Amino acid sequence: xxxxxxxxxxxxxxxxxxxxxxxxxxxxxxxxxxxxxxxxxxxxxxxxxxxxxxxxxxxxxxxxxxxxxxxxxxxxxxxxxxxxxxxxxxxxxxxxxxxxxxxxxxxxxxxxx
Amino acid sequence: xxxxxxxxxxxxxxxxxxxxxxxxxxxxxxxxxxxxxxxxxxxxxxxxxxxxxxxxxxxxxxxxxxxxxxxxxxxxxxxxxxxxxxxxxxxxxxxxxxxxxxxxxxxxxxxxx
Numbered sequence: 001x002x003x004x005x006x007x008x009x010x011x012x013x014x015x016x017x018x019x020x021x022x023x024x025x026x027x028x029x030x031x032x033x034x035x036x037x038x039x040x041x042x043x044x045x046x047x048x049x050x051x052x053x054x055x056x057x058x059x060x061x062x063x064x065x066x067x068x069x070x071x072x073x074x075x076x077x078x079x080x081x082x083x084x085x086x087x088x089x090x091x092x093x094x095x096x097x098x099x100x101x102x103x104x105x106x107x108x109x110x111x112x113x
Numbered sequence: 114x115x116x117x118x119x120x121x122x123x124x125x126x127x128x129x130x131x132x133x134x135x136x137x138x139x140x141x142x143x144x145x146x147x148x149x150x151x152x153x154x155x156x157x158x159x160x161x162x163x164x165x166x167x168x169x170x171x172x173x174x175x176x177x178x179x180x181x182x183x184x185x186x187x188x189x190x191x192x193x194x195x196x197x198x199x200x201x202x203x204x205x206x207x208x209x210x211x212x213x214x215x216x217x218x219x220x221x222x223x224x225x226x
Contacts, residue, residue, distance in 0.1 A: 034214070036217070042219055043115065043117075043203060043217045043218050043219035043220050044203065044205075044217040045115070045217075046214060046216070049214055090156065100158070100169065101158065101215060102158075103155065103156040105155045106155065106156075
């Protein structure tokens with residue numbers, strides 16, 4: 001069965017520090033991959049997505065993610081975190097050509113001033 | 114702003130009652146999805162409609178039902194409510210111009226007391 005694992009439930013970083021949020025998936029073929037962010041009391045906002053092609057994907061708010069087929073991973077990175085990045089981040093996968101999203105359990109990011 | 118509108122934003126009701134959550138998809142999107150986000154279950158897919166027809170079903174309880182109307186708005190009906198139904202219910206939509214991306218509304222907070 002398809003699954004998505006976000007091994008870190010909580011992450012705390014200092015403002016200005018770099019960030020990497022991990023996402024691993026289990027799926028036979030290369031799925032569509034997504035990262036969403038949810039600020040408190042808000043809906044889910046798409047940060048970036050990967051369908052095919054260049055394995056390094058640029059998103060909004062200075063985020064990027066790298067797809068590594070050999071590791072079945074799609075980790076989210078940001079070189080310098082801002083206090084406004086504090087939120088919950090969700091990785092999601094969907095079989096290619098479908099909208100059957102499977103979400104990870106999320107990683108809650110705390111940013112220290 | 115994703116363009117997906119959900120009402121009400123907050124709702125408090127008693128056990129055993131019935132509520133209806135409403136969703137207006139992005140302009141032109143034919144597909145509507147409903148998701149439930151709770152502390153213990155995470156973000157779970159409930160059901161998908163495409164142009165008025167049910168397209169896919171996820172972990173939706175029999176006490177819950179949904180429909181999509183000719184104007185493409187959708188309603189999620191929750192009946193015989195239990196305390197465990199307290200959650201954030203998201204609507205999302207997608208269409209031919211969405212590039213396999215689902216856009217989420219801000220959700221409807223349901224509290225069952």
